[in-house]
Amino acid sequence: MREALADALALLLPTSCAGCDDPDIALCERCAAALAPQVVRRPGEVPVWSALAFAGVAARVIRALKEDGRTGLARDLACALSAAVAEASASVLASARGDVVLVPVPTSRAAYRRRGYRVVDLVARSAGLRTERLLRTVRASADQRALGAEERRRNVAGVMRSRAAPGVRVIVLDDVVTTGATLAEAVRALRAAGAEVVGAATIAATARRSGAHSGS
Structure with missing residues (x-):
């Protein structure tokens, strides 16, 4: 049967x-x-640890999760996010005392309506990671995929706001880091709320182009 x-x-x-x-x-x-983590660190004012290169199989699997509704793939990407978080946390905690809070980059309202789930939150839950949703979007932004680095920064400037978080040490979570625009906006919003952003962790990272900045 x-x-x-x-x-x-x-x-x-x-x-x-x-x-x-x-x-x-x-x-x-x-x-x-092909999804076995190989964590690399992208240096910058806020360093970013990423477990996979956003190419080939990893790119296809992440796109299938994000765009095709294949939510079961979150379990297959959980190990990558967990590994990136572990590396980021180890580096941060080796240089200073105190716990860190994992804060996912918020999903836009349009993306949430389209998908019905938050990609980073879903993968984090599959990885058994405890997160705090301090950030939210406060205005719409255009689709980033067709934009260059400077256009991305302008597009997401001011789109996020954080709950008050004085003295909270944060590692920001996202799915893919590209030019750094989205993560930079998340960092700005968290710092404005009093948080200390000590790093970021992502499932994957695109190859850096000349002039690219860390972030998503």
Whole structure:
């Protein structure tokens, strides 16, 4: 009976590997292995630790989670985010005392309406990470994907606000760091609320271009 039901569901809801399109599997072993974390640190005023390069299999899996509603892939990306957070926390706690709070970058209202979930929060929960939603968006911004670095910074300037957080030491979480515009805005908002932002951790990072800044 179970096999018959599985076959029927496969006909109605065909599944393919998010990384390579192999049929009848959400993520094949080869693509799962490609998501093994290799954390790198992007230096800057606020250093960013990222576990994967945003290319190939990792990029396809993250896009499938973000754009195709394949929420089960959050479990497959959880190890990467957890590894980036572990590296960031170890570095921060080695240089100063005190706990840190993990604060996800907020999802825009339009993106939340479209998806029905918050990508970073979902992956963090799958990783067993405790987060605090200090940040929220206070105005809409344009889609960042077609924008250059300077356009991205202008686009997200002033879009976030943080709850009061005097003296709270924060590591910001995001899915992908690109030019640094989104993370820079998150840092600005948190600092304006009194927080001390000591680093950021992301699932993946794009290759840095000349003149790029750390952040998302």
